Amino acid sequence: MSKLSEKLYERAKPLWDKESENEFVAAMAEGTLEEEKYRAYMLQDYFYLIDYIDILEWMHGQAEDNEVAEFLKNAADSTRYEKDTVHIPNMKKLGITDDEISVAGKAPDSEEYLNYMMGKARESLVYGITALLQCSWSYAYIAKKVSDRYGDKLKSSPYSEWFSAYTSDEYQEANQRWIDILDRVVQDISSAEEEKLCMIFEKCAHYETRFWNIFISVKP
């Protein structure tokens, strides 16, 4: 019998493959992305990660299994590290000020995505772990696939650090720990429940595409 993670992967792979060719992602790799678009993305993704960490912390407070609780704490810490090493330095470089941060709101598509994940986490911890894993895994997959496709050409893109952050051993290993914990906690679930998890995962992959698309229409 295949693991749940293998089924999730099969369901999301076509969507992630499309995302890896998304106009915004391809322009980042080619170095042709207008800075205004990247700026808008960084700011929205910063807000996104703040709420994502809150969901992980809320889930941590609900976890009864010590291993799951420890994992959720580490996942919140890794995401904080992502925000502090990718987003904060980039936002500084891009001249995003505290005033700008304080007046900017979340994009409606991002808010809907975050509300969906929080809602699933409230329904059940396993639903939450599945929904949030999609986020981590999609970046691990897309960054790796695009880096492999562009090879050394990527180095000349001003956005190459984005790819290095998400292809790093640290990020990829943290993602693998997430996959492993999910496979462990779902060992005895029914096939109907498994199908529900696949649908949650797939829905989050669709939200992820919508998130990229928010920035395509941003004008300088």
Ligand SMILES: Cc1ncc(CN)c(N)n1
């Ligand atoms: C929208 C989104 N999805 C995923 C990731 C990777 N943690 C992210 N930073 N932002």
